Amino acid sequence: MSSISIEEIADLFANNLSKVLRTMAGFEVSSIQCGQQGMPEIEPSIMGAMILHGQKDAMISLAMEDNTAYMLIAYMTGILPEDLEEQDLYDGVGELVNIMTGEVKARLANTPYQFRLTSPFALGGDNLKVVFKKNLQGACRFLTAGELEIIFRISYI
Amino acid sequence: MKVLAIDDSIMVRKIIRGAVEVLDGNLIEASDGIEALEVMEEEYKDIDLILLDWNMPRLNGMEVLKQLKADRRFRGIPVMMVTTESERKNIVRAIQAGAAHYLIKPFTIEELVKRIMESMGKGE
Numbered sequence: 001m002s003s004i005s006i007e008e009i010a011d012l013f014a015n016n017l018s019k020v021l022r023t024m025a026g027f028e029v030s031s032i033q034c035g036q037q038g039m040p041e042i043e044p045s046i047m048g049a050m051i052l053h054g055q056k057d058a059m060i061s062l063a064m065e066d067n068t069a070y071m072l073i074a075y076m077t078g079i080l081p082e083d084l085e086e087q088d089l090y091d092g093v094g095e096l097v098n099i100m101t102g103e104v105k106a107r108l109a110n111t112p113y114q115f116r117l118t119s120p121f122a123l124g125g126d127n128l129k130v131v132f133k134k135n136l137q138g139a140c141r142f143l144t145a146g147e148l149e150i151i152f153r154i155s156y157i
Numbered sequence: 158m159k160v161l162a163i164d165d166s167i168m169v170r171k172i173i174r175g176a177v178e179v180l181d182g183n184l185i186e187a188s189d190g191i192e193a194l195e196v197m198e199e200e201y202k203d204i205d206l207i208l209l210d211w212n213m214p215r216l217n218g219m220e221v222l223k224q225l226k227a228d229r230r231f232r233g234i235p236v237m238m239v240t241t242e243s244e245r246k247n248i249v250r251a252i253q254a255g256a257a258h259y260l261i262k263p264f265t266i267e268e269l270v271k272r273i274m275e276s277m278g279k280g281e
Contacts (some may be wrong), residue, residue, distance in 0.1 A: 023263040024172075077171040078266070092168040098212070099262045102241025109244050119165075119214065 002064040004113055007033075010139035010154050012107065013060060017100045017143060017152060024099075025075035027145040034140035034151065042149050048093035050101060054115030054157045062097055063128055063151045069093055071148060094120035132157070158182035158183055158277060159203045163221065164210040164239065168261070173208055173239070176269040190216025194224060206276050209256075211240035211247070219254065226255035237276050239264075257266040 013029040021027040031041065044063035053056045064072075066089070070081040073092035079085075097120045108114050130153065132138055138155030162173040170186050177184045185200060187193035191215055197204070197266055208226070211218035218238065225231045237258035238251045248259050258276050260269065 004279060020263040023265055073168060077168055078175045088167055088171075091166055095166040095168050098166070100240050102243055105241075106243040117212075119212070139204060 004111075004155070006137045006139045006154060009104075009108075009113065010141055010152065012104050013100060013154060014141040014143060014152055016103050017062070017096075017150070019103075020096065020099050021034060021072070021143075021145070021148075025072060027072075027075070027148060029143045029148070029150075031141045031143045031152075034142050034153075036142075038141050040149065042151065043126060044151065045128060046089060046093055047123045047128050047130070048090075048095075048097040048120055049123065049130075050097050050120045051118040052101075052115040053117070053156075055112055058115070059130070059152055059157050060097065060101065060152070060154045061130055062093060063130075063153070064093070064102070064149065068148050068150065072096070090122040090124065094122040122123045130155075158205050159185065159200075159210060160206045160273070161173055161185045161187065161193065161196060161200070161204050162208045162239075163187045163190065163213070163218070165189055165213040166207070166210070169210070169239070170274065172266065173269065176266055179270050180273060181194060182273075184243045189213045190218065190221040197225070201234065204234055206273065207234055207236045208239045208273075209236050211238060211251075219251065222251065222254045222256060231257075235276050239269075252263055 018029040021029050045066045046069045047063040049061040053060040069089045132155045136156050141152045143150045160177050162170050164170050165188050174184045187196050209218045235257040237257045239260045241262045241263045260272050
């Protein structure tokens with residue numbers, strides 16, 4: 001198998017996240033590389049993440065503002081946003097990472113890029129960001145559908 | 158109809174609850190394999206279908222499936238795996254271990270309802 005860049009792997013995840021959001025919540029999501037002109041500033045307050053163990057270990061994360069998380073989980077569960085509890089948001093965002101990862105794991109199985117995954121986990125706080133060492137390879141995608149804005153990141157660790 | 162949903166995600170259990178309620182069924186929940194086996198001891202006579210996640214803490218879905226199928230009290234209850242595990246070899250493993258149906262996440266609520274009906278012998 002020819003080599004796959006981390007940008008291509010990021011696209012695999014972003015495309016699969018789009019599929020998950022279309023299937024489970026009915027959103028048509030578009031994805032661009034982070035840092036492009038016109039990308040709005042967002043201040044994430046909730047993040048779902050997972051560690052991937054493979055030939056190279058990596059961390060993936062989905063970061064978003066609370067209102068995006070409420071909207072997503074509401075559409076996915078059919079429960080009104082005002083009826084969702086905080087634990088629903090953390091669980092839902094973590095599970096979103098898990099579901100996004102499943103098909104990518106299957107596609108990369110039996111290749112040099114295959115990986116095992118940890119349980120997903122979630123973080124909360126004001127203006128969350130993950131900072132990696134400068135020399136580590138990483139990639140970022142900004143996914144949007146109307147008011148829904150999500151930042152996906154992958155970085156070798 | 159009584160369904161046992163075994164999944165460590167609250168969100169997924171809520172989605173399943175929505176589907177079961179569409180079918181006028183009752184849902185019992187377990188958040189991992191150990192809890193599921195405890196529920197089974199108490200409730201197995203009333204349970205018509207088990208929806209089982211694969212990756213869970215403490216006791217994973219494949220181990221739960223093996224234990225269910227090894228127990229003559231439980232083995233007749235159909236099990237549908239509901240999981241992100243989509244590698245062909247894992248699907249085959251689950252079917253060989255006794256899973257009657259296999260649903261890969263992500264799914265639509267309509268798909269879930271349809272698969273539950275099929276699992277209950279009420280397919281279209």
